[in-house]
Amino acid sequence: MSEPFYITTAIAYPNGKPHIGHAYEAIATDAIARFQRLNGREVCFVTGTDEHGLKMDQTARGLGKETRDLADEMSSYFRQMCATLDISADHFCRTTADNHHKASQAIWKRLEASGDLYLDRYEGWYSVRDEAYYDETELTEGEGGQKLSPQGTPVEWTVEESWFFRLSKYEQPLLDYYAANPEFIRPDSRKNETVKFVEGGLKDLSVSRTSFDWGVKVPGSENHVMYVWLDALTTYISAIGFPDDTEEWRKFWPASVHIIGKDIVRFHTVYWPAFLMSAGLPLPKMVFGHGFLLSRGEKMSKSLGNVVDPMELAELFGVDALRYFLLREVSFGQDGSYSPEAIITRVNADLANSFGNLAQRTLSLIFKNCEGYLPAIHGHHADDQALLELVGNVVSTEIPSHFEDLAMSQALEVWMQAVFACNAYVDVQAPWALKKTDPERMETVLATLFICIAQLAIAVQPFIPGSAAKLLDQMGVPDDVRNYTRAGSHWYSPLAEGGFQIAQPQGLFPRLELPAEEGASA
RNA sequence: GGCGAAGUAGCUCAGCUGGUUAGAGCGGUGGAAUCAUAAUCCAUAGGUCGGGGGUUCAAGUCCCUCCUUCGCUACCA
Known part of the structure; x- marks a missing residue:
């Protein structure tokens, strides 16, 4: 239960x-x-x-x-x-x-x-114009000793019947x-x-x-x-x-x-x-x-004209880009600042360049060199084990632990560290070179990467559910594996042996650019 | 005024109960690689850790004080 x-x-x-x-x-x-x-x-x-x-x-x-x-x-x-x-x-x-x-x-x-509850009278300084009571300490002195509300409207001492708790x-x-x-x-x-x-x-x-x-x-x-x-x-x-x-x-x-x-x-x-x-x-x-979210470090207000419509941002950059930015960049519990530039920088660096490109390069290699069939594992090397362990630990232990603390930005930070580790692994192993020298080793490397990427996609679902699902769909990862408890289980071999074949991989995180017209909404 | 939070590399920030050369990402610089969304990887960048004083063998990390920014100080929500 x-x-x-x-x-x-x-x-x-x-x-x-x-x-x-x-x-x-x-x-x-x-x-x-x-x-x-x-x-x-x-x-x-x-x-x-x-x-x-x-x-x-x-x-x-x-x-x-x-x-x-x-x-x-x-x-x-x-x-x-x-x-x-x-x-x-x-x-x-x-x-x-x-x-x-x-x-x-x-x-x-x-x-x-x-x-x-008891019925009594509420007494206080009431502004007819604001239809609101104000505390004595909030009032200011206007011309001729007239007491004024914070909005500058006149107030008068008023008594109203009210229930009290x-x-x-x-x-x-x-x-x-x-x-x-x-x-x-x-x-x-x-x-x-x-x-x-x-x-x-x-x-x-x-x-x-x-x-x-x-x-x-x-x-x-x-x-x-x-x-x-x-x-x-x-x-x-x-x-x-x-x-x-x-x-x-x-x-x-x-x-x-x-x-x-x-x-x-x-x-x-x-x-x-x-x-x-x-x-x-x-x-x-x-x-x-x-x-609170601040616009370029400043409070948002109608008078400053820096109020942003979240729907506009979502349309401009994508829902998941917005979600990712807010959860990654703002430490939960503290104020955070945002700007179009910051969103673009963050999303391009993390999602397009690091994670998106990792998935794209790996899936492309599988698509081209294995005809899209998931490669077999011919015995893991120490490097493979180390990567699998690192990713597994991040997915099954570190991210959940940060979530329990409601520290989403930290969860994404460790997630990115795992992504970095995968990219470093690709470069060191250089599967494109192994293709000629040691095809079996290439297969093992690509399989290892496939497993890691799938786990990372599973782990990032709470943040960017739409994109994560698309990627997992491309990769053929079954629904019942897409959770924190089963991500690390042995689902890969059954999937590979089942003859799953990936299609030409589609980029999931397009690089963002600043809209040409800046400040059009002002 | 009272209470509280914050001030750390160009930027955004991590640094728990004090302990070897203060960390990450982005940016910058120099290399490597070319599978990939010209994306990636490696190396590096000499910041008086807001100012001053103190405690300690040892302090961004504790105490005092000053400066700056911000929040709360109830019945609009």
Whole structure:
């Protein structure tokens, strides 16, 4: 029996089209999900859109649309993004779905039953224009002593009826939980921030709004809608059946890991666990806050005009090139920088020149010198053994170990080292020269390379699933071998003896070039 | 202001609990090879490890201080 693995992205807020950050998160999460599947785990991968809340309402109004229509449209862009980027999510959830409303109301009732909800008044500085409350410390002094919001809009002291969640009650339980589960918040820098924040004291949380109605209705208080975060976080459990006692629910909760951006760590490491404690449900095992992507080292913003559409990048360079770049170049958990030049350099060096060319030269030699039939092995030399051992170790031990640490860039780094070793081996063995001097030795060398390349292709599937599959198809590697446990088994001889014949090899990773028109989108 | 992270070769970064000549990739330079997507392989590049001080037989690796950049400091999400 394989241990279930439940992983989620954050549930994206779709008041705009997906940006590169959404793509990055989806890709990273997908790579982990794919790895776990290939590692024999039973995986559930959930993503989706968080469509309630004030901002959606405002955005729709600004566009002169119905909020519902905007949500439908925007959510569809996120769904398309997942399809385009080869995101292997099992469920794409929308918080506007009926079952989700039911789940949110169910968790609400649990919080209420725990005595953690009470009706009170929310008081604060409210900006009518922003339709938002601001903390005293955020305000600035305008002309004539008028207090202004960070957006420069006037604010006034306002009182609103609101349900409150007794977050303060969970201050110590949360701290205890962090201490007892050191892996709960990662990376460590995020954990430090969270612990300090909680140690600083928790105030009860306003968890309902009456100022707008785009949300989940509070049971028994129909003029209130639930605070969007309470509703959004609930997606992680409604996605797999909660409140019903479904098979998925029993199998997959608690989640193995929530992959989120560093900007929403608090919601996932303070509010969410507190809600779950109150509801009497187990807590997720890990929350991982990844970094942001910077454009040439600068924050992306609309005013700088450096916001990049991930779909454009995928179209320009290819889905797998984009996936590879992001996972290889950005150390997971830290901020990363990207630029068209960086993508091109990385992908050309690693995928086209090193790995792609390795596959191409090897398969071409087999195609030309063996009529495409997989060559026989006439006894391995020490060099062959050393290469097989190196590649086998990388594939079966090092890459999985880095994946368990969610260190994808390091997994790809060791993968590249194995690729380098293969290229060095080709040059030393020079099978093209052996063709005349020692044909049997040439066959053994090519067979050794074939095995290594197949293993490397199997290992790299989580990162570049489309290209890896194409290569493995060209090589005739059976589906049941394409995983981490069977990659190193003895599948080669049966395949060769079965008479498999490769066709004229096709290059998989074309060398990329800078688009001729630079800055056309500006 | 408080708390935290980071500052290492031209560029992007590795360097865990301190220990022989500080590492990788890319770029640059010089060779080799020609099977392959002119791709590959080998060798090499003399960076005060942000500044200063300290602890130690020994410090990017610990302590103090200063400089720079960044994050968090709750109810928009």
